[in-house]
Amino acid sequence: MAVIRDIAFQGGQMLLVLLLAPLLTGFVRKVKARLLRRQGPPLLQPYRDLIRLMRKDAVLADNASWLFRVIPYFVFAATWIAASLVPTFGSGLLFSWSADLIALIAVLGSARFFLALAGLDVGTAFGGIGSSREVMIASLAEPAMLMIMFTLALIAGSTQLSTMSAFMNSPEVGLRVSLGLGLIALIIVAIAENARIPVDNPATHLELTMVHEAMVLEYSGRHLAQIELAAMLKLLLYISLIACLFVPWGISPPTADPVHLAIGVVAYVGKLAVAGVMLALFETAIAKMRVFRVPGFLGAALMLALLAALLRFVSRSF
Template sequence: FATGLTFSWTADLIAIVALLGSARFFLALAGMDVGTSFGGIGSSREVMIASLAEPAMLLIVFSLALVAGATQLSTVAAFMGSPQVGLRVSLGMSLIALVMVAVAENARIPVDNPSTHLELTMVHEAMVLEYSGRHLAMIEFAAFLKLLLYMSLICCVFLPWGQATAEAGPESLAPGVVAYIGKLAVCGILLAVFETAIAKMRVFRVPDFLGAALMLALLGTLLLFVSRTL
């Protein structure tokens, strides 16, 4: 909701991608640790999705770094809100790729159904099927935080309107918080409408879905690289 905050220097996009990958790795280990067949199936599917989603996410980061000249999230968000960015096809491709990666990373429809317990289609739920109590609560809380993180990335980087600056004083932070909450609400409504309008795809179609995201991210990066060299 604001740029130039005290700890904004710690938010590096490459570090964020690495931390998200580490969290998925430990979640897959937790799924295999229970020793059930469902946990192993869910973990293998989770790793398969991660192996396709993480390269696309890195290419999106490279595209943003080529545009803003930095990988620091606060710097990228401030630059994306400036008039010199304009409308670019490459950034549109990166936005679509990021939405597709966010859907896959958060186990949402059409990649996964977070409310199903059908053995043949479970991915995330298969890993946490044997967990209960505080352990299940922490896993679900982490999943909600990841969804919030991806929504925040989309809103703050590709929809940077209404962001405040820390240098302007505390009174400027309130409109930024209101704009941030409003953008999150719009993203949540769009996600709900999208999930009710489309059916879940087969597990074997997920590589095609994430392959399309990877190609979009790659094309966006190549377009930016070629435009900078001309």
């Protein structure tokens, strides 16, 4: 019985993230549009876009290789798995021990590795420039992310997300300098990883300013749909990660009664909504950076994260 419940719990989480991800993106777009006094597309527009793209024929460049066709499936699969291992409304997921936080970051890293290769496959200048900038951003964002993880893992005494989230929910945590530094760094990394303003602009199609969009320019049809869905999942993943580590309220284990589970789901959706509004506000208020200002921005995250980790190594009370 317990096994069936655990499998249902894990399966429910996998479906939930898949279903919520486009809604979150639609919500952010809607809020941004309202902030700009536009009507904006309906909330469900991302679903429609995805279905439309799935139904279309995929147009491949003449010299696209087999790798180019396989990568969208891989990127989608890796991102989906990573997203379904982060505690959202409930912790203690059945397979949460199969990949801890470091492994989770690395799974996302492999998705990026392959996406960067896809940018190089067709042999146009757009793909190359996109891949090149993507790996530059990653080369700063990944170490920052790992240092943040070190800090949090040292505070919680674990790299296991369920354990970390449970610890963060306990009164032992308290206010810590290193947690504050880690949170700022994590938000910066999340913005960069999800190609949001000011690092990248998900709405632009001006070649010189784009990073992620340039890299996937040659994709179309179902391949593009999967890459877009993976990007939406990644946004959801990072918000879930920040939520489960810094505002872990309402997260319940699978043994909890239905009322608590319902509270968990409502709390989770509420957190997503708040994060979506904050993201939209931030993006509306700030302008996109030049590409070579990005290293400074991410370098700040790296330094903050390193400082937080050093504080933790020096003393347990920080």
